[in-house]
Amino acid sequence: MKYALFLFLGFTISMYAQNPIEITLVKQTKLKADTIVGIDNFGTIFYTKLNTIYKKNKSETISYNNLQLGELTSANSFNPLKINLFYQELNTAIILDNRLAEIFKIDFSSINNYKNVSHTSTGFDNTIWIFNQDTQRLEVFDYKTKTTKAQTLKPIDSPILDLKSNYNYSYLLTKEELIIYNYFGSVVKKIKNDGYTKLVENNESLFLLKDNNLFYLGKDSKDIIPIKTDNILIQQFFVINETLYIYNDETLQEFQIKIK
Template sequence: MKSLVYIIYFIAVLIGAQESVAISHTKSSTIIGDNIIGIDNFGTIFYTKGSTIYKKDKDTTISYNNLQLGKLTTVNSFNPLKINVFYQELNTVIILDNRLAEIFKIDFNTIDNYKNVSHISTGYDNTIWLFNQDTQLLEVFDYKTRSTKAQTFKPIDSPILDLESNYNYAYLLTEHELLVYNYFGSSVKTLKNEGYTEIAEVNEHLYFKKGDNLFYLAEDSKTIIPVKTNNILISQFFVTNETLYIYNDETLQEFQIKK
């Protein structure tokens, strides 16, 4: 009887190990840019070329650049009404509205409690998540009051690879672990990093990049499963709802995700 139980368990493990996420190609388009920032539910594309940010919809294309701040580090369009633009060399963040007009500038060199920032991402209301290199802590920073609302309790001593967030959680990918925090700075999940270098978050589900392979982690799961990308070259990827976008050499490929 015990042998039968073990056999059934072993088969179940094998079946679980073979589980994967399928995708089907829907269309391709050409975008002449360096990086795709994101695509919203209405098909509006945010991308960069050089140090200029572009927002392109069906009818118009608008742009933003700030030559005084130099090279762009990251742009986050999770909230298209408050787009975060980070210039790491000058330790500065610009907040743009949906017309790419400046509404806030945060120069961390001039605030009372100086912060040496390496990564930022969108937070709730008037906040951003930031990683402070001096303290090795992740913080929720209110850029209107110029104050820290919350921060993680323990320093993070592993090199940071990527930071994603939504209004409720921050997902910090280090060389050793994926660390998930709520907006109080409390740890809610920790998973070993099995060689992943980038992450994308959508509706609290995660996608990971490892070389030219993608993997998926459901919101309430600790099991990471592969996405069947069929050896597609992946320079950049991002996900909007149930659509996967892969960008290479000016070609943006669109796939429907089938879970």
Template sequence: MKYIFYIILFLSFSIFAQESFEAKFIKKIDLHADTLISIDNFGTSYYIKDDVFYKKTNTNTISYNNLQLGTLHSANAFNTLKINLFYKDFNTVIILDNRLAEIFKIDFNTLSNYKNVLHVSTGHDNTIWIFNQDLQKLELFDYKSKTTRAQTAPVQSTVIDLKSNYNFCWLLTENYLYTYNYFGSLINKRPNLGYTALIESNDNIILKKENNLFYIKKDNDATIPITTSNLLINQFFVTNETLYIYTDKTLQQYQLKPN
């Protein structure tokens, strides 16, 4: 029985080792951007160019600019009705609607409970996830009531990236990849094996290591490589099963297919 058990175990690892995703090329388009933010199911692209935030559809391009706040550090368009822009130098977040009209401004410098924010991402309802650099904690912040709904235990290593959806938040640090639910409870913790960026798609995670991408299915710890034909990956984004890679002013579109 023990001999049979080891044979089955060996075959299982062999099958797992061969599993991968192939990125099948579909098309490429020109895109002049500094930072690709996201692309939705309708092909609308969101990006930053010269500290201006753009929304580009097949027929129209609109933009938002705030010269008073200087450098636009990051943006998140997971909820296109409540897009958040983070101006790190001024410790300020701007919330935009789908027409890129300003609907809310959060100046963390003026709060009675001052917060020194390092990273920002989308939350549910009227919340955003923020990483409080002074406390080294991740917080779910309600920007209308100006209160913290949830917070995590302190994180001991340097934060590299932060992504979220309505249910979960992923925090990539130099040492670990943490997964939290919207109550701020830690539900998973994986070692960081050299990853430098992450994105999420339908609770699945895609990680970048050097010039390679890796896929982690939800409710599964298996890390699956994505074959990208040695394409230089400056930035990347996934919508459902479509992979977008931005490099050298070109946005290339691929279909993810399991091998």
């Protein structure tokens, strides 16, 4: 009986124990920024400094700022052809092209059906995901027609920690849970938040930050696997394909990460 019990326990542990994912340092780059917005497949870095967004590659650095809108709350470069900026103080979003030229301005206070927005993120085509504080719902907002294409069915009553998205899904991290929505506002998956404070999406897989430690959640998995970072200070992080970037205020570190 005891032998059978030991076998069962051993099988249970082997099913759920996950070996940490290892990373290998590739290079380090000196960079002084307030916020790293994103990095594309060609190594172009988008970052903010003193309320200005910069796009820096090997040949040039270009920038954009709009001091009339106050402090830049967030920026998203998932689609480098339609970069979105959000200024919460004036409830306004700006869409930039790949040369950081302004192509759309959305004043949520002046449109029909006023929206009090706290978070924004990239959507498909001419849409952005927004979190409407008055309704406590996520919305897919078309900034050309100034209409809501879809919204989540139930209000979200837990404090919002982070919002990321791609063309198909939105990933909302609240204090209580991680919720994944499809483009129509329907819930795809819910996972209890066990202390995670930030997230990054890469090819529909997620990387989560908790107490200066990184974790990985695969696209079709419920298992959250630790990433071995050896106590590196993680102020900001990004993942592009098999490259993990970690920024610590002065240095941008690039790591190779291989997930089986």
